[in-house]
Amino acid sequence: MTTLDLRGLVPAPVTPFKRDETLDFDAIRRLGSWLAGVDGVKGLVVLGHAGEGTFLTQDEQAAVISAFREAVEDRLPIIAGITGEGTAVAADEAKRAVAAGAAAGLVYPSHGWLRFGFQKGAPQDRYRQIHEESGLPLILFQYPDVTKATYDLDTQLEIAAQPGVFATKNGVRNMRRWDTEIPVLRRENPDLQILTCHDEYLLHTMFDVDGALVGYGGLAPEPLVELIAAGKAKDYAAARAIHDRLLPVTRNVYHRGSHMEGTVALKEGLVARGILEHATVRPPLLPLAEGAGAEIAAALQSAGLTSVAAYA
Numbered sequence: 001m002t003t004l005d006l007r008g009l010v011p012a013p014v015t016p017f018k019r020d021e022t023l024d025f026d027a028i029r030r031l032g033s034w035l036a037g038v039d040g041v042k043g044l045v046v047l048g049h050a051g052e053g054t055f056l057t058q059d060e061q062a063a064v065i066s067a068f069r070e071a072v073e074d075r076l077p078i079i080a081g082i083t084g085e086g087t088a089v090a091a092d093e094a095k096r097a098v099a100a101g102a103a104a105g106l107v108y109p110s111h112g113w114l115r116f117g118f119q120k121g122a123p124q125d126r127y128r129q130i131h132e133e134s135g136l137p138l139i140l141f142q143y144p145d146v147t148k149a150t151y152d153l154d155t156q157l158e159i160a161a162q163p164g165v166f167a168t169k170n171g172v173r174n175m176r177r178w179d180t181e182i183p184v185l186r187r188e189n190p191d192l193q194i195l196t197c198h199d200e201y202l203l204h205t206m207f208d209v210d211g212a213l214v215g216y217g218g219l220a221p222e223p224l225v226e227l228i229a230a231g232k233a234k235d236y237a238a239a240r241a242i243h244d245r246l247l248p249v250t251r252n253v254y255h256r257g258s259h260m261e262g263t264v265a266l267k268e269g270l271v272a273r274g275i276l277e278h279a280t281v282r283p284p285l286l287p288l289a290e291g292a293g294a295e296i297a298a299a300l301q302s303a304g305l306t307s308v309a310a311y312a
Contacts, residue, residue, distance in 0.1 A: 091130045097134070107141055114143075114149045156181070219269045223305070226238075261288065
């Protein structure tokens with residue numbers, strides 16, 4: 001298995017749409033090319049929550065993978081969100097991702113588990129079958145503690161030790177669990193790349209990780225690369241300063257009624273940065289309230305994140 005090096009920033013970009021909600025390939029090219037040109041970005045994860053991946057048809061999912069791969073011109077690996085409900089369905093999705101050019105897969109839990117929980121051993125079997133059938137290197141996705149799809153420590157350890165699993169995206173959003181489980185994952189699997197996905201409060205987790213796999217990286221990659229570097233250097237003062245500079249943006253993008261609104265806010269932010277022309281999303285997502293775009297633009301301006309003119 002070829003292991004990707006994701007020790008740095010791994011943005012999970014939005015999927016741009018035209019106003020009629022069809023895929024906007026010109027905007028994908030702008031977005032992908034810009035992110036690939038930021039020093040410290042190590043890969044792109046497409047078709048995730050920020051990318052509205054479950055709102056796309058199978059053909060559209062493949063087209064998005066291919067379009068982002070063309071946009072980065074092989075400078076970065078493209079990692080596909082694997083979101084299918086059933087294990088066999090997810091394995092087929094992974095095979096389509098390989099055919100479209102994906103270099104790895106971020107495996108989501110079967111979504112029925114969010115409400116009902118999972119049987120012991122089922123997550124391990126999901127990763128095993130997806131890897132065996134597709135050959136994709138896989139990233140373990142740890143869901144928030146408030147869901148029934150979050151994995152206990154033993155389950156995480158067993159998945160991390162399986163062939164094909166090379167990294168974990170941890171979004172447990174319970175700092176007690178983070179502080180006790182991450183050291184064990186690190187000790188038992190020293191080669192496992194540990195990536196935080198705590199977009200809305202990165203500071204606490206930044207000192208324990210190899211990198212960050214975040215939707216936020218698709219809007220503000222430059223300061224997040226700096227934040228990762230400060231965390232690795234154990235420079236709290238520098239990390240805190242970056243965190244505080246970004247806080248108005250963080251609040252406007254992620255401190256909303258629903259975390260899913262962050263996707264809409266990311267698109268509004270990309271309008272302000274000159275990458276997107278508008279913030280069209282697909283239902284069930286809805287536009288933000290009137291004035292939100294101006295508020296997000298002002299927050300970006302205050303953080304020194306202005307228009308990316310070269311890609312406008």
